Structure formats: C-alpha cells, structure tokens
Amino acid sequence: MTDDVTDEGTAGTAEEPTAAERPARGAVWAAAAWSVGVAALLIALPLVARHRLPDPLATHWNGREPDDSMSLTAAALFPAAFWAVLVLTSVALRRYWAGRSPGAAAATLAAGGVLLTGAQTSIVHANLDRARWQDAAPMGVEVVLILLATGLAGLLAWLAGRRYGGRPERRPVAGAAPLDLPPGERFVWLSRAANPWLQLTAAVFGLVTVAGVVAAASGVAELDWALVVPFAVVALASLGCSSVRARVTARGLTVGFGPFGRPARHWSPTELESARAERRTAAQAGGWGYRINGLGTTVMLRGGVCLVVRTRRGADFAVSVDDAERGAALLNALIARTRESTG
Template sequence: MTDEGSQPAKPAHRGAWWGAAAWSLGVTALLVALPLVARHRLPDPLATHWGGRAADGSMSVTAAALFPAGIWLVLVLVAALLQRYCAERSPGSGAAALVAGGVLLTGAQTAIVHANLDRARWQDAAPMGIEVVLVLAATATAGALAWLSGRKLRGPAGKGPDAGAPVLDVPEGERFVWLSRAANPWLQLLAVVLGLAAAVGVLAAASGLAGLDWSFVLPFALPAVAVLACSSVQARVTERGLTVGFGPFGRPARHWSPADLASARAEHRTAAQAGGWGYRINRLGTTVMLRGGGCLVVRTRRGTDFAVSVDDAERGAALLNALIARTGQPAGQ
C-alpha cells in the first residue's frame, strides 16, 4: 500500500516558484553586470570564443552582457515548460535545467571577463584551460543536486485508506508509505537571495575584479545554507516508523521507531502557539512550524511531544497508531 497526503503541498510549490523566480532574476543580473562593471578594464570588443586555447571570436561589451542574458531567459522558459509538462514523468528535470543553466552561464561569463581583464586587444585574451573544466564540473554537480532535490520533493502516489479513523487497519506484512511535506516560501526566497549575495563575492573574485573576501562571502553563504535547511520539512511513515527530514534533501533527519512512540494525533497549531516559525521548543514540546494549520503530533514513550506542520496529518497519525498498536503499546491521545 502506498499513501501520500491527499492534498498537494501548495506551500512547497509556491515556495519553489518564488525561489526559481529569485534565482532567474539574480542570474540575469549577474550575467549583465559582470562585463558592464568591468567595462573600464576590458577591451571593446572583447574575446568571447576560443578555438582550442586561443581566442578566435569577439563581441562588444554590450553584446557580451546581453547575449548570454538572452540565452538564459530562453533556458528559464524551457525549465518552466519542463516543470509544467514533464514533472510527473521526470521529477527534478525543471530544477536541474534551471540550476545547471544558471551555473554554466555565470561560470562562462566569469571566465570570459577574467580572460579579457586588463588586455589591450581581444586577441590578447588569456587562453582557456582549467576554467572550462571547473565550470563544467560545477555545472554537472549543481544540476545533479537540483535533480536529486526535485525527486525528493516528489512522493509516491496512490490511493490510501480512509483518514477519518484514528487507527487504520493495516494487514500484517503489507508494506506502505505515507509521505507529506510543508515549506515556508519566504524562507526559501531568503535562502536564494542570501546565496546569490554570496555568489556575487565569489564571482567577483573569480573574474579578477576583486580579491576573495571571506568576511563578505561567509556572512551570506552560511545563513543561506542554514535557512535552506530550515525552510522545508517532509514527514515519512513506513513500517519502520516516522522519519522527519529537513531541507530539500531530507537531511538532517530525525527518526522514531514504533516502539519509541506512545501515540500520534493531528492537531491544529499556529505560529503564535508554537512560539514562532522554524524549530521551536516550548511548553507544547518541540514543533517544526513552517505554516499554520494541521500538524502531525507524536508523543514519545518518554512523555514528550514532537509536532511537524505537514499536510494530511490525520492519515499519518492513523498509520502511526496502527504501527504502535502492533508493538503492544497504547495508541491514543
């Protein structure tokens, strides 16, 4: 038996679109700004194509800023179409195209600026070598991570049992999966903005426009990673118990076996009750609050509560109570 929340994860989808929009605009700005900011240190025209290691083609500085931005906008459209029409058959393809394309183009633009910097003529541009390898490696890595993240956001589909009963009758030996998630679109957007700010410092250093200033990069990069990890959550119930994963890859994660739990229930909570957004600890126990509404709440054998705001919490609680009943523990509120 395979079971997923009956309602789509609308907040997660909305957050993904907000993040994609911020990424698209940020990459566009970087592609245009890199050559224009360095205009006073670049030849005009500047080298934009290399045959082997030697430059053999050029563009004006303005064209070099606008041409890759135009290619990027086409890639954004392609990624949107992939997400719209191919998400079911190929989950993660749209995210992979968007992230890989952005890394490829910004990496190439950075390498072009660096090769032309402080050269009198475009023919004198520095040869391309290791830069190409690094850009391609970064593109492949970013695309693979985005693809895996996109697949993580897709859950198994199928019709599950009635969520109205507090305990579901799951036949012994029958396998099942319940998966649900939630996301905070504003936290996802903040993570993208912080990440782009860190990228500005890295790309400026890679292009030769400035030295690498860790005092600028780290205050943006570290919060970006932390906020991204806290911006989404997914809860998974299998015969092994409950696993709650954080971030786009479901890592880090917390796990409870059925023997660790006394009961499970669905409960409506607000951010005010939980003490705010994110990972909160107060008189209610521990709450992962990313959006107000239904929460899956489990009580451990130690008497502490853990709550996570996800869709279709009633069904997840019912399945957990069925598992708890198998262990001989009381399942109730």
Template sequence: MTEGTERKRGVRWGVAVWAAVITAVLIALPWAASGRLPERLATHWGAGSGGPDGSMPLWAAAFFPALIWAVLVLLIVVLGRWRGGATAGLLSGGVLLVGAQVSIVRANLDHTDWRQADSVSAWVVGMVAAAAVAGLVEWVVIRRGRAATSRVVVSGPSMEIPAGERFVWLSRTTNPWLHWIGALAGLVALAAVLAAVSGLVDVPWSVVAPFAVVTVAVLGCASVQARVTEKGLSVAFGPLGWPVRRWSAQDIESARAESRTPGQVGGWGYRLSGLGTTVMLRSGECLVIHPRRGHEFAVSVDDAECGAALLNALSAQRTH
C-alpha cells in the same frame, strides 16, 4: 490548495526566480567591470594554442549569453510541461553559463586589447565540475519529488490496519517567507563570490561566510516532509530531503494532532522549548509524537490527525 498544486506553484516560482537571477548576472557582470575591460572582449579561445581567437563588443558579450539562457529556459519549460513538470537542466545550465561569463570577464580584466586576454583553461575545468555538481543536486531533487508524488496517502481520523496490508502517510509543508529570506541571503553571497572571483573587488570571506551559512540554515528549515510507514516516522528537511530524523514505530509511545503557534514554541523554524522540539513552518495543526525516550517532537504538517492515527496503530502492533 492541494499538496500537488502547492508543489507545482512552488516549482513555477522557483523557475521564474532562478531564470531572472541568472539573466541579471549574465548581463550585469560585464557592464559592472566595463571600466576595466577593452572595447571588444575575447570570447573564444583556440583549442590548440589556448590563446583568444574570437571577440565580441561588450554589449554583445553581455546579451548573447543571456539570449542563450532565455532559449534554454524556454525549451526546458516547454519540455517540462510535455513530460509532466520536469525542469532538469535549469540549475546546471545556469551554473555553466554564469561560470563561462565569469571566466570571460576575468580573462579580459585590465587588458587594453582582447588579444591580450588570459587563458581560461583552468576556469573551464572548474566551471564544468561546478555544473556537474549542480546537475547531480538537480537530479536528486527531481527524483525525490517524483518519489514523493507516487506515494499512497491514507485518509481518515482513525484506522485499523488489516493483516498483510501496508499503508503510507505523507505530508509536506513549506514556508514561502523562509524560502525568500534564504534566497535573498544566497543572492548576497553569490554576488559577493562572483565579484571576488571576477576580480572586480576584493571581498573577504568573513563577509561571504555568514550569508552562506544563513542560506543553508534557513533553506534547510523552510520545507519539511513527514512520512509514516510500517517502519515508523521519518521527517526530512530542505529541498534535498536531508537531513532526516527517524523514529521506529516501537519507539513511539503515542502520537496526536495538536494546534501550535510560533509564539508558543519561540519562533519559526527548528525550535527547542518547554514543549520539546517543534518544526514550526506555519501556525495550526502539528503532528506530535511522544517517544518512549526523550522529549516530544512536533512538526507542522497538514492532515496530522491521520498521521497520528497510523502511528498509534503501528505502535500498538509492535508492542503487542
């Protein structure tokens, strides 16, 4: 499977999972709180008075946002195919709709009539801010993905760099199992946060925080991108391509391709062992560098021999 095919497959799975999660949250949230909600829910507030001026039965309040979400997903997927796979709007749109549903449930909670519903003004501000942040993150991810696919990839076990020529080597690896573990922990944290902010249950942050930390840590090590340019080697982690570790070409004494297993380095992810530092996402070929200072660093990526050859050529240029 080529890198481009793997990336497209990952995007499709990500869109499907995200669409399913948002749909489930939009429908389940009102039903989970149905015992503490009126028969009809306030769903619209007047711009002038700030009080509720529109309502829906509970079933409609649950399914109407889900219908809007389904149409939005369909439009974005169709537009994405037409424009080459772009999925802009899915993350921010999902956050916006979930935020709206949470604010509606919380405003109607423990009232016997929808006209008694609380104001949602403060929630609207927070909801829009969260959607804006999600949109910014989405834009960064899409931009990095497009930049990565436009790079020139050098092939060949060894190489000579002609004078005046520039070459770039790029390789990316993902671990689906780590993505699923991170996503599962994230869903638990999300469910706890939504239940807490909706007022359904009192969830202590000591319960949410560990799952949130696991989500960030695991997803940060679930994918890696190694890139070699005339400046040296950079290794970017996670879907946002951050953090990044860098080594200049003159600081690398040698590079090689080497086969390693999780058993040799102590497990999966970012590992420290007697072999130095290894970013282990799958068994097999790794790009290994021996810096002039410090311990060796290895990252499990495809076509590691080509990356090592280019690094050795660049290092020789810088040291002569």
C-alpha cells in the same frame, strides 16, 4: 499497500488538495529569484568592469588561445538572452513534463545558471586589464572546473526535484475513515510541507553569496569573507529549514529536512508512546523553522494541524505536514501492534 495509506476505493469519499496540489509558491518564487539574479549577474559583470576591459573582448578560445570576439554590449546581452531561453524551457518542462520527468526543470535552471555564470566569469577574468582581445589570457583548468560545477549543480537539482516534484496526488480528506493494519500488510504514509518565505530567503541570500564569489573570481572585486560567509550560512540554514518530509512505514516515523531529506530524524515504534494531530500556530511554536520551547520540538513551516508524537522519554516532537490526522492514526495503530507483538 505500497502507496499513501488511503481509502480511495470507498464510494463517495470526499477529496481535498494536498500541499503538493496547491501552487508551490515558495519554489516558484525561489526559481524566479534565481532566474532574475543570474540574468543580472550575466549583464552586470562585464558592464561593471567595462573600464578595465577591451572593446571588443575575447569570447571564444581555440584550445587555449582566443580566436573570436564580441562587443562589450553583445558580450553582456548574448548570454542573458540564452539564459532567457533556458528559463522558458524550464517553465515548459515544469508545465508539461513534470509528471514524466520530475526534476528536469530544476536541473535545467541550476545547470544552465552555473554554466553561463561560470563562463561569463572566466571571460571577464581572461580579458581584464588587457589592451586587445587578442591578448586575453588562455583558458585552462577553469573550463574543467566550470563543467564539473555545472554537472554537480544539475545532478543535485534533479535529485531534489525528483524528491519533491512530479504530478501531485490526491488523497481523501484526512481522517475520513479509520485505519486498520492487517498483520503482514505493507504500508507507507508520506506527507510534506514547505515554507515559501524561507525558500525565497534561501534563494536571495544564496544569490548574494554567488555574486560575491563571482565578482572575486572574475577579478572585479576582492573576496569579502565578512559578507560572503554570513550570507552563505543564512542561505544554507534557510534552505534546510524551508521544507520537511514525514514518512511512516513499519519501521516507524522518519522526518527529513531540506530539499534532499537530510538531515533526518527517525523514531522506531518501540521509541514512541503515542501520536496525535494538534493545531498549532507559529506564535505558539516560537516562530518559523525548527523551534524548541515548552511545547517540545516543533518544525513549524505553516500554521494549522501538526503531527505530534510523544516519545517514551516524555518529549513531544511536532511537524507541520498535511494529512496529520491520518499519519497519527497510522502511527498509533503501528505502536499498538508493536506492543501486542512484544507482549
């Protein structure tokens, strides 16, 4: 058995949607915030600096020298219109190609946003304080840096999308049947959860960070580290705590955090005393995210049933993922089998 531990062959087994089947509101809202934010940056950047830009301004370079121009209004609206096409393309990819190419929509949004924002930033910087568009600064290493950043952003988004994207699967209702682990049989149990508000927070704070860096890179404003650094820290912390993935194999339990499943915590069967499913609320855990209190450590992304493991040291670790009852049952069977084999 190499897929989620289920009893799909049992006649009359009831099914319920998993977290992946329910609308990924956080991811959708984060993508919407990114889409709107990028559009706002593309339009606002040249308009904010219009008193320091020529009209028309250089928008194309033949090698290092400018050879074509656009009016200030066109330079603001054209990339925004192109961005709108990319956003619609990503929506179509998510709607019709999520199963065949998970991660394609996320990669399109990430790479397109970085490419267009980087290009708009370099255009404004090259035209800043120039009397004519023909006097715009030449393009050089910034083009290479933009292309590298675009490729990196697309790759990271594609990897994250492949890990958490794709067509959702359906599972039997958790706890629908007892678990049996015949000797030598392979098994995998996988579940995940995400907090839409933390994902949206990461997107909003990340956009503010990008806006500050873009404004400084274009020469429109000074880089305010006191603004950029705190927003960047909040964005990264929120992103890392916004999603979690729990995986049970013969090697034990692994819990990965964030869109890439890193960092991760792992417990082998010999390190665990027992596992259970327990209903917890954010108030009991002390809030949302990664929490440590009298209950032990809790990764609280949504209220409800959590997978809770107790280590041999007597510490509890809880994670709020779907199908917690089945994950606990599998872990207990694995722990029992390990004890029998070690005497």
